[in-house]
Amino acid sequence: MSVMKITARRLIATTSVVALAASVVLVGGMNSANAATAKPVTGGTLNYYTHAEQFPNLDPQRIYTGRDIAFLGSYVMRTLVSYKPVPGKDGATLVADMATNTGVPSNKAKTWTFTLRPGVSWEDGKPVTCADVKYGWSRTFATDVYVEGPAYPLSWLDIPQAKDGSSAYKGPYKKTGQALFDKSINCSKDNRTITFNLSRTVPDFNYYLTYLAGGPVPQAKDTGDKYDLRPMSSGPYMIKKYAINDEMVLVRNPNWKKSSDPIRTPYPDDIVVTFGMDEDVRDQIDLEDQIPNGINMDGLQPSNNVAFFEDPTKKNRRMNNYDPYTTYLAANNSAGHLDCLDVRKAVFFAFDNQSLIDLSGGLTYYGEMGDNPVKPVIGMD
Structure with a gap:
């Protein structure tokens, strides 16, 4: 091995x-x-x-390995914050990615607010919104579908527990407890500012947002379990082909803008992974x-x-x-x-x-x- x-x-x-x-x-x-x-x-x-034969997962809410977070986070998926893309100790520095800063804590770090940069968009040209980030978070609560990936949101967000100790919110597909979830994450009227309301103080909450699981998913494009085979791109490359035991081909995302992305500089025209x-x-x-x-x-x-x-x-x-x-x-x-x-x-x-x-x-x-x-x-x- x-x-x-x-x-x-x-x-x-x-x-x-x-x-x-x-x-x-x-x-x-x-x-x-x-x-x-x-x-x-x-x-x-x-x-x-x-x-x-393949990547373990492509669905952002399921990705939990350092290699795959680095690979897909560099090319395909963006997050509110990221690590500075430099070698050495400075590479552990948190920097803004889709957000305008690394987050504003309040209420003893039980409330965190982020504002999206202008110009951040999906591969189809539609803007990435607060609602997309919120929806991405909601998918983690569908534990009957998503058994992989980080589970921090289930204990961090200010959502009460059910009698069995699980979250009273069951995710966007069942919609049980939807109102409780909606209170825990708020979007501004212009759909660019997102506020997370936590059940306890989490001083390093913004570091969690470097995980792809804390990133956006457009609800209209969510195919549930099948999203793992073809996620939408918010990064400089998008998936042209993904075939198990064959190859993945990434090509340039025509709707990615360097002006909205201070992290990535996409040099190759395409990226091929042979499985x-x-x-x-x-x-x-x-x-x-x-x-x-x-x-x-x-x-x-x-x-x-x-x-x-x-x-x-x-x-x-x-x-x-x-x-x-x-x-x-x-x-x-x-x-x-x-x-x-x-x-x-x-x-x-x-x-x-x-x-x-x-x-x-x-x-x-x-x-x-x-x-x-x-x-x-x-x-x-």
């Missing part, structure tokens, strides 16, 4: 046998002659390739530098890491950095499986953790043992 596959997903488990503080190994197939000195030039095709690529073929592309402007979304197989990463001619086409994720090996503790605590303890102490790490690339290319689910590089509250 490749490193990026393991570390790019957020794997949640109630019982873990081993936790790995894994590092990210990213491999880019950019033409090595130009990688270090080339300046961005408008035009051409940017090629991504992966062994995966289902054989892992040996994928690795050979990187080892032989076969595809100009190509990016391996997975990382290499462990057997090829040394050949690639210790080759000085490839130093400008690779990254090997810590990511913010911890990988778990989870035990199924349901009845009839590992439901005995003593058995789980035995498995835990007998499991050869180091062999798993060595098989996956060792300390240099995979990671080190963790002693709890929180990554050492992440500060604890």
Whole structure:
């Protein structure tokens, strides 16, 4: 299993046998002659390739992996706020995206207000409105449809609970508790200013809005569960083709305006993601530098890491950095499986953790043992 596959997903488990503080190994197939000195030039095709058959999700309310938030948030979907698109520590700085600022808190940070920039539009030319953002938030409450994605809105918005402890609002399809939801998010008369009313103080609420799940969806274009196959674009590119185990093709969104977007500078004319690529073929592309402007979304197989990463001619086409994720090996503790605590303890102490790490690339290319689910590089509250 490749490193990026393991570390790019957020794997949640109630019982873990081993936790790995894994590092990210990213491999880019950019033409090595130009990688270090080339300046961005408008035009051409940017090629991504992966062994995966598809993206886990394209529906913004379902997307929860760092890789997919970064990819789709860079090209297709915008949010009220975003992170500054620069390397290093400054890349953790919050900046305005669709909104005019990073939000105005009041009422002890239980109320947050944002105003949309003029000129922000969908791929069909219609403006992105407060109602679109509000509707996007409402979809998270349809928990019978959307089981993936961040669930913070369910506990943050000032909406009472039902008798079973769930939200009294059941989402835009059932409309149960709709009036309660409408009180929790208000839109101005011009449909450009949105106010979130929270049940408690959330001082870092605006950071949540970097998630695509906090972004807009136009109600008229919502196809429910099928929206996961063809979401609308508010970014510089839109989806021309998406075929599982084949490819995704992104082309320029003719209704995106640079004047309304301080974050993105779209250089390529189109972006192609090739799915289902054989892992040996994928690795050979990187080892032989076969595809100009190509990016391996997975990382290499462990057997090829040394050949690639210790080759000085490839130093400008690779990254090997810590990511913010911890990988778990989870035990199924349901009845009839590992439901005995003593058995789980035995498995835990007998499991050869180091062999798993060595098989996956060792300390240099995979990671080190963790002693709890929180990554050492992440500060604890």
